[in-house]
Amino acid sequence: MDESKTFGPEIIEIPMLPMRNIVVFPMMTTPFFIGRQQSIEALEDALANDRQIFVVAQKDPMIENPSESDLYEVGTIGNILQIMRLPNGTIKALFEAKHRGRWLHVDLNESSYKARVEVVHSRDEQDTEMIALVKSVKEEFKGFIKKVAKNVESADKITSGNYSSGQLADLIAPLLTLEISKQQELLNISDSKLRLELIYSRMLEEEEHRKIEQKLKERVQGQIGKTQKEYYLNEQMKAIQKELGSEDSKEELDEYEERIKQCDMTKEAEEAARKELKKLKLMPPMSSEANIVRNYLDWLTTVPWKAETQDNLSLEHTESVLDADHFGLEKVKERIIEYIAVGNLVGNLRGPIICLVGPPGVGKTSLARSIARAIDRKFVRMSLGGVRDEAEIRGHRRTYIG
Structure with a gap:
């Protein structure tokens, strides 16, 4: 042959x-x-x-x-x-x-x-910059072998051997985790200095990627550990509640949990409600403080957080409704229309409230009902006759027992 x-x-x-x-x-x-x-x-x-x-x-x-x-x-x-x-x-x-x-x-x-x-043939230039680059590559490669690469028996030979810059680059290149096309790009470069610079840059990138992966791993492990700990403590709490005979309260707690989800609270209110529910889970069901927390949760979950009506601030509609419901009372009607006109300009009816004063039967309640109908709001009547204690209006403090 x-x-x-x-x-x-x-x-x-x-x-x-x-x-x-x-x-x-x-x-x-x-x-x-x-x-x-x-x-x-x-x-x-x-x-x-x-x-x-x-x-x-x-x-x-x-x-x-x-x-x-x-x-x-x-x-x-x-x-x-x-x-x-x-x-x-x-x-x-x-x-x-x-x-x-x-x-x-x-x-x-x-x-x-x-x-x-x-x-x-590789082109090797032995100037001061190349000598410094070779030294930096060897130092970085020592750490790279320990932290990134695995099962490399020739690591000591590479770092301690008397190789030229081109030979050093060719020895390290196969140990990098590069795609075939990227490896071929390195093989195409005959300039030893350029090839060594690219390899040095790639080692630094891989080290940075390794640090990020380690952080992500530690974060995920921490989250898993926290979840397992919470599960273990919850199981212990269930066992304790079962021994104390308070297992029936779980349905009540689940009901509160569902009500909090469904009532569409604000973010701050939901955080407060979940905090109180967490406290309720740790309390004896028959304690007086547990009843206070229950009342507070009942109040929080019955408030119409996002339920609201759209005001109709049309002056013509208001005037026609007031005239249809009442004859006379011109000054009162004029003051009501002025109040709604200000709300029309501002965009809402917040601010000083209208107070209707007079003896029984002069039309205070019917005027209030007409105002509600005129601006398309629901009419609610609360009678405070005979009330002497302000707490019956403002409500008791949460720590009040009685």
């Missing part, structure tokens, strides 16, 4: 292996599983000569028979160290990558894959 052809000091023609889901960097030793017949023939050609072969990644790993447009331009040139023929017909090969290579022409239609490849 013919040996590899050389067309110049930097261009050679050698067997080629299109690879799926892997980008091979120089200085990298990795196993391959080869199953395509043309790839197997290319491997056999390499073994029959100097074991040198060109490895290049496919853009789409699902394509069985790739064309030129399906292959990345830059790959790696290296040697086949050993092979193992498997019972199913595939071959496991151990490949050692040496140099970058850019294919100029590929032959994909013959019995074996071949390529004419230009050898690409």
